[in-house]
Amino acid sequence: AAPLRRHVDTLSDLLEALEATNATAGRAGGAAEVARALAGGGTPLRRAVLGIPRDVAPESLGTLAPPQRALLAELLHPKVAERGVLLAPDGSSVAVAPLLAGLEVGLKRAAGAPVVSPDPLYAVTVAEVLATSYVVAVANGSRATLGRHGCWDDVEEPQVFTLAGPSWALPDALANGALDGVLLGARLAAEPAPLGALLRGYYGYGAAGERAPSSYRRGRFGNVTTTEKLEEEVVATLRLLRALPATRHLLEDLGDEEVAEVARRATRDFMDVYVECPPVVPRCMWGARPYRGTPSALEPPLASVYIHHTHEPGAPCRSFAACAGAMRAMQRFHQDVRGWDDIGYRCHHVGDNKVPFPGGWSRW
Template sequence: MTRHSTPCRGTTRHDTLQHAAACRNVPQRSTMRHKAPRRTETRHRMPRHATTRHDTPRHAMTCHNTPRRLPPRHMDSVVRIVEALESTDPGFTGTVPELARALGGCSTPGCRAVLGEPPEVPPAPPTLNHEQWLLFTQLLHHDAAAPESGAVLAPDGSTVALAPLFAGIEGALKRASGWSFPTTEPPVDALYAVTITEALATSFLLARDGDGNRATLGPGGCWDDVDDPQNYTLLGPPSPVPDAIANGAMDGVLLGAHLAREPIPLAELLRGYYGTDNGTEKGRPPSSYRRRDFGVLTGPGKLEEEVAAMLRVLRVLPPTQELLEEVGPEEVVAIARQAARDFTEVYVECPAIVPRCMWGARPYRGTPKPLTLPLGSVYIHHTFVPSAPCRTFTACARDMRAMQRFHQDTRGWDDIGYSFVVGSDGYLYQGRGWHWVGAHTKGYNSKGYGVGYVGDFSATLPDPDTIALVRDWLRPCAVRTGRLHHNYTLRGHRQMGHTDCPGNSLFHEIETWQGFEMEVEKPPLGPEPPTLLKTYKWRTAAPMGDREHEKDTASPGSRRWTRLQGWKRSYSPGAG
């Protein structure tokens, strides 16, 4: 289920009458209730490649006659708005986070109890144009049924809700200025209370009274267009803590803590944390480290302690008293423990994985074959081509599309072969994913996950942080979540076939990893069910993508044999 787009791009409840003539047959309300996608994977229109009319949800209607179009729902737009509001004469009193609270960014009972009642909504600041003001008011408008509706796309490809982000920043600024927070019993840490603990407490409290099928965390989602994001679609059943809220909350804690130590202009802080213009080739933006940094800052037990404290606060607040009438002290502790454990497992101990619809994947051809979990192996690859590591979301998404085109169009496979692909931007990219047989290690595709590092690592290694994504994050996460046996084995692709993959340098690196097995496992007794749509035929020109050929029957000395010997065999097809 998804709830994000407005009835007319560029309009809100406040200006519906102005645009009524331009937006015919559009419901006059501030948000539309989107229906859940029928598929677990939603394809969206991505820039500069083929689309169909089904790529954009039918309910994401656009008013073609609307005279004004809102800026993209992108963090760059937010930074420009904040920069304008921090000018010498913004036209309102107070801070930008206080303005965000006035517009509805802190409307929940717990947030109000900590930060106080919101100020009055001021007139439109003269430093903002009409479209910027409309966008800002839409993003901060509170919708309890669709908490992800106030989210924007960050340059690193993650989606961030602004309400918890600005609430955390305001809480930190008030603390740094010596502001006296309202007394709560028991006392709560304001930085966590206004960002994440109330949402977690509410989510798991509601799940307690449900039928056991209510989602407590997630899901993620996808944008209609990463160059001009306007509509965000959830990829599963909604919860009070979708990925966008989790990201915004973690960022609110991290940036709030930073401001408490070193006050700087907010626009400067946001620009430095998120980066601009889709990131930088010189290095990862700090936002791509949010999971690691939040885990370090929060520490073991802190989140559980704060969720328990917030539950006790909610017990005495009139709007939430009824929810906790039959919840005893021991159950409060149990709910807090479960909420903290689940959040930590999903958002701190497991790596972020970019879904297929965000990198612009084509659909799978045919019917995918499910894996039988847990699996017993992990096979490490390098892509060889692309030979350079991708260091931004834009570059990694482009490489993913190029490899999928090569695997489908040139090799005739059903989809990109890898289970997951590792970018040097701090993110994993979903290929076939956790549940579907890949085409990465011929003869072994149904026995393990194929994980490919983008780049040629014959003579060099990936960045240390990129190595750690698989070594320290993906593998332990897969074991904890039951997708990989605890006694799994790890091997390089070269051990399973005639290939140099994953390159000498990367292979020597993985030899030091836990679970590495030098002995080669025996191939399956019977052939794996084929996934090829056609027989792969060798091309005279080296194609884009993994350029490693299968054994060729050309006679030694022939022209074809000579040409084939000149190509470096660094990747062997894993059709299966």
């Protein structure tokens, strides 16, 4: 059988299949809790915050096939970060573990779970992502960086995701999954809904071609979370990590002042990169041809900047596939007709998606 597509639609299918079985009976966290159980319970922090899920009886999984179970387990507990990521219709990549952790918190909160410190909705999503990334960086004597992008082998039938950039940097996919976990977890807490349908509505395009709600994740997170609130939750999460036997060694040399400084730096970096700035789609994601020749780097400060409105396409593109196609068409025209070395723009604000598609900082 062909391998399952590593796409969020596949995750929606898997969650809907779980919701149709007896495996969710008696679990406040629903299908998200079942998925975490299939993956061994999650990270030490998630087990501490969400509890250790009881084992799943194989007979309770109904028609969920072994390959589907294996994919769920790998997505939530990947051996390498790339294997825990799925592609969304808006062109973003999403880490599944923090997403489902946020969904589980939302369902449990809707069932009456109290809000404690650290707030579970932040602790198992954004706060854990930031705390662990920055603590590991401190332990290795390096400064954590954000914005590590990646690309898929095929945007129609995605199977292999490859990260670029330094290994210690926080991947965009992990940040996206954490942001979505907070936003969708909060929605579930206020209004419980089937998880499969929830994800289809959040990641899918509207009937009239409206942007997918997921493409607004950065602005919406900024609307519900202040820098001060996030910093407070990262501090509380760091203190919890320092108390857990499995993670204590990572923070044993950090006093309260150092913990506060790590939280302050991590929070401000995160808000700058993932709330104040728009997402950037790398060349490999829109299918760019190679540059012809040898580019020379631009050296700031630049003497001038030109803002240009393209003639084609005339109508705005309203999906990732359409916008990527428009980019490829412009590049073909510039290289094959104009005879240029590459597409003629350095950064592109494409259609209604409000997503820059960079040509790269170079000149010819």
